[in-house]
Each structure stands twice: as C-alpha cells, then as structure tokens.
Amino acid sequence: MLIFSVFKTLTDQQVTVELKNDLSITGVLKSVDQFLNIRLDNIKVLDEARHPHMMAVKNCFIRGSVVRYVQLPAEHVDTQLLEDATRREALTQVKR
Amino acid sequence: MEDDNSPPPPPEQQPPPPPSHTGSPTDFLKGVVGKRVIVRLTSGVDYRGILSCLDGYMNIALEQTEEHVNGAVTNRYGDAFIRGNNVLYISADEPL
Amino acid sequence: MDPSSSGIQEPFDLIRLSLSERVFVKLRGDRQLTGILHAYDGHMNLILSDVEETIMIVDVDDENVTAGSKTVNVAKRKMDMLFVRGDGVILVSPPSRT
Numbered sequence: 137m138l139i140f141s142v143f144k145t146l147t148d149q150q151v152t153v154e155l156k157n158d159l160s161i162t163g164v165l166k167s168v169d170q171f172l173n174i175r176l177d178n179i180k181v182l183d184e185a186r187h188p189h190m191m192a193v194k195n196c197f198i199r200g201s202v203v204r205y206v207q208l209p210a211e212h213v214d215t216q217l218l219e220d221a222t223r224r225e226a227l228t229q230v231k232r
Numbered sequence: 233m234e235d236d237n238s239p240p241p242p243p244e245q246q247p248p249p250p251p252s253h254t255g256s257p258t259d260f261l262k263g264v265v266g267k268r269v270i271v272r273l274t275s276g277v278d279y280r281g282i283l284s285c286l287d288g289y290m291n292i293a294l295e296q297t298e299e300h301v302n303g304a305v306t307n308r309y310g311d312a313f314i315r316g317n318n319v320l321y322i323s324a325d326e327p328l
Numbered sequence: 329m330d331p332s333s334s335g336i337q338e339p340f341d342l343i344r345l346s347l348s349e350r351v352f353v354k355l356r357g358d359r360q361l362t363g364i365l366h367a368y369d370g371h372m373n374l375i376l377s378d379v380e381e382t383i384m385i386v387d388v389d390d391e392n393v394t395a396g397s398k399t400v401n402v403a404k405r406k407m408d409m410l411f412v413r414g415d416g417v418i419l420v421s422p423p424s425r426t
Contacts, residue, residue: 139375200413207410210409218366218375285339293339313340315419
C-alpha cells in the first residue's frame with residue numbers, strides 16, 4: 137500500500153519504466169493502481185531502433201507484474217518521509 | 233560431450249544422517265533457528281550461514297553468510313535477507 | 329519467539345534496520361544493485377537512491393566449454409532514484425557491520 141501511495145504522489149511526473157523484457161519506456165505517469173499497473177502518456181521508447189513497432193504508440197498501460205524497475209524523479213521523492221512511512225507500515229505488519 | 237580421459241565424477245557426498253527425532257516441518261524449522269544451515273535456491277546457488285530467523289513465506293535472515301556457486305565461495309555477507317520464493321530447501325549443517 | 333543474538337525476530341527486521349543505509353541487492357537475471365534504502369514493503373518492493381546497477385553478461389566460449397572458460401562482461405549504470413519490483417529480488421544484504 138505504501139509504494140502505491142508513493143506512485144500516486146508522482147502522477148503527472150516523468151518516469152522511466154524498465155520492463156522485464158528489457159524494453160524501457162519514458163513517459164508521464166497518468167495513473168497507478170494497487171497492483172502497480174501503470175498508465176503512461178507521451179511515451180518514448182529508449183531504443184527505438186530495436187523496437188520500431190513502438191514508434192507510433194503515444195500512451196500505454198503496463199501490467200505491474202512485467203515491471204523490473206521504475207526510475208523516479210528524485211527531486212519529487214521525500215526520502216525522510218518514505219523511511220518514516222515504511223517504519224510505520226512495518227509496525228502494523230508485525231502483528232500478523 | 234564427455235571428454236574420454238576426463239576424471240571420473242567425484243563420489244556423491246554422503247548426506248548427513250537423518251535426525252534422530254521425528255517431527256513436522258515446523259518442528260524442524262524451529263530446531264534449526266540459531267544453527268548453521270545450508271539454504272539452496274532454485275537457481276542452484278547455496279547460502280551457508282547461521283539461521284537468524286524465518287517467516288511463513290520462507291523469507292530467511294542469515295548471519296555470517298557464504299554464497300557458494302558450484303562449490304566455490306563467490307561472496308560473503310555479514311547479514312543476508314533471502315526472499316522466500318527463491319528457496320528450494322533449508323538443510324541443517326550441524327547436528328541438531 | 330526467542331530473543332536471539334541480534335534482536336531480530338523476523339527476517340524483515342533486517343531490512344527495517346537498513347533503512348537509510350546503503351544495501352546490496354541481488355536480483356534475477358544476473359543483476360545486482362547497491363543503493364540507499366528508503367522504502368520497502370512485504371513483497372520486497374524497494375525504493376533506493378544513488379543506485380549503481382551491475383549486470384553480469386556471461387559469454388561461454390563455445391570452443392572452450394569443457395575447459396570451463398567463459399568471459400564475464402560487466403555492464404554498470406547509475407540511477408538517482410529507483411523503484412525495484414519485489415518479485416525480482418533474490419537477496420538483500422545490509423552494510424557489513426563486521
């Protein structure tokens with residue numbers, strides 16, 4: 137839930153999603169859900185020569201499970217806030 | 233292809249004698265906490281160390297961990313968290 | 329629960345104690361990362377900053393397979409702030425306190 141919230145705070149920011157098939161897509165994060173499925177607008181594929189079929193694609197929906205990494209805009213991430221929120225969530229999960 | 237004058241395969245290592253007591257898998261796991269263990273991952277990589285603790289997903293915390301690949305030490309970690317889905321088995325590395 | 333040596337009761341305690349520290353992460357696909365840990369969850373989804381990724385590209389030399397000769401190429405890259413999906417994580421190691 138915590139990571140979902142982080143992504144929600146980053147909507148309308150530029151991110152780069154790297155998929156498990158090595159495709160990297162940069163775009164504006166339009167929305168995210170609890171599975172960390174992601175909608176990107178204004179997308180650009182990193183290596184267009186290798187993925188010519190993606191050149192005409194302007195926006196996309198990415199299933200969360202195929203994501204390897206998401207590169208985030210560091211200036212929009214409050215690391216202290218993240219660590220505190222993570223500790224808080226860890227506390228609630230201990231009593232499983 | 234097998235080389236003709238390659239040495240014969242080394243004799244299979246003898247498995248440690250089975251524990252004298254019987255019990256459930258949970259009893260085994262409780263018994264090995266704090267003991268030296270070998271954790272084998274599905275990838276074939278082994279981790280040898282002292283089992284600090286584990287949880288219901290088989291997430292594992294190890295201390296004084298050595299990573300073994302094909303019998304050779306490839307890494308050492310003071311502490312290591314292993315994500316449970318990668319675990320093939322946990323084996324006691326000292327008498328229980 | 330027994331209060332064992334280091335006061336760690338469950339594996340995630342190890343990760344929690346590593347928040348804001350540099351950690352080593354071993355991933356599927358012969359990748360490893362080091363970075364400063366800022367967030368994680370129960371899936372081992374991670375958020376790291378100041379990340380260096382190392383990708384091991386192993387080329388087994390066909391003519392020397394029996395000799396076990398292989399060349400390992402290493403690719404490295406850096407990223408400022410990175411979300412890592414938990415399902416690719418194999419191992420996380422906190423900074424060594426040895």
